[in-house]
Amino acid sequence: MVSADIAAAVAVLRRGGLVAFPTETVYGLGADAANPAAVGRIFAVKGRPRNHPVIVHLAEASAVKAWAADVPADAWVLAEAFWPGPLTLILPRAEQVPDAVTGGAATVGLRVPAQPLALELLAAFGGGIAAPSANRFGRVSPTTAAHVRADLGGDVDVVLDGGPCSVGVESTIVDLSAGTARVLRLGGLSVEAISEALGHTVEVTPVARVGAGAGDGDLAAPTAGGAEPVRAPGTLPSHYAPEARVEVLDAGTVAARAGELLAGGERVGVLAPRRIDGLPAGVDALPPAGGAAAYAQCLYQRLREADRRGLDVLLAVPPPEHGIGAAVADRLRRAASAA
Secondary structure, eight states: OOOHHHHHHHHHHHTTOOEEEOOSSSOEEEEETTOHHHHHHHHHHHTOOSSSOBOEEOSSGGGGGGTBSOOOHHHHHHHHHHOSSSEEEEEEBOTTSOHHHHTTBSEEEEEOOOOHHHHHHHHHHTSOEEOOBSSSTTSOOOOSHHHHHHHHGGGSSEEOOOOSOSSOSOOEEEEOTTSSOEEEEOOSSOHHHHHHHHTSOOEEOOOSOOSSOOSTTBOBOOBTTOOSOOBOTTOSSSOSOOSSEEEEOOHHHHHHHHHHHHHTTOOEEEEOSSOOTTOOTTOEEOOOOOSHHHHHHHHHHHHHHHHHTTOSEEEEOOOOSSTHHHHHHHHHHHHHTTO
16 A cells, blocks of 8 residues: 555656655655656756756666667666666667656666665656756755755655665666666766676776766766767766865875864864874864765765864765775765865
8 A cells, every 4th residue: 555655745746746755875856757847847946957867767677668769688687686776777768758858868867776665656656757866956965854855945845754865875877878888977886796797897987077967866968969978977076065175185194184274274074984093173073984885874964064063174084995985985076176
């Protein structure tokens, strides 16, 4: 039986409204992917340009056939191995996919989230839900329902609260539109796991620059006749940024840099996997982030905490850059580029 909350959310989607819902990565801002006007509301609320596609969330892998014109064998291998899960596949779009979803591109991004409430919503709705992250353009992604309400307020018709997101960073994006798998964005699924599933090393070609885009579900892709390679969301040089300035350092240089900043009259905080000894008096040390998986889960919460504490500068020490740690380091560097 469908719960009252899910039934209400489905009714909103069917009349062209917006529903924020949890996934395992971040909270998404959802609209009926088959309704161009509804998808247009996503862009208006987020404040992002409308010529960039959004990821379509599906209830199960078999639904891919309704949205993709061609599904190569490697796509099915990855779907079987990692869906539901933090993986987005970029595939050639089916003819009926609205331009509002693809931005007129020849491709579409698809994924099946690994979150019970999201899957319940998708199953009850019975179609694709276009869903970028539920935050204003370019800001820190939301990992709780409270973050969504703080960022978007009354611009969302329904906010489904599924608790904190279990992964905490956006999905890994794999482009299969040209046949060969390429990782365009590091995320919640490791490159190592993808390579193991496919039986060969996967090329990682993260996009260094995008004209505009933000969040888990935003894609920037070429038009159908364009020659540019597919571009992925969350790959702006400056992205995922809090109000505080972020500097990425190794643990051995944090204390000295903190002293320099304090001497200049700035309010300084530190985010690191574990406690750093020898910090000068006056430094605001955020709770240690822990290992790579724990760091990913709390990353956006800590970036928001830096702003709540009124910090001018957050000195961030990334985790080791393998597995999901590579995605955490990527997000920190993009946040730092906003300085």
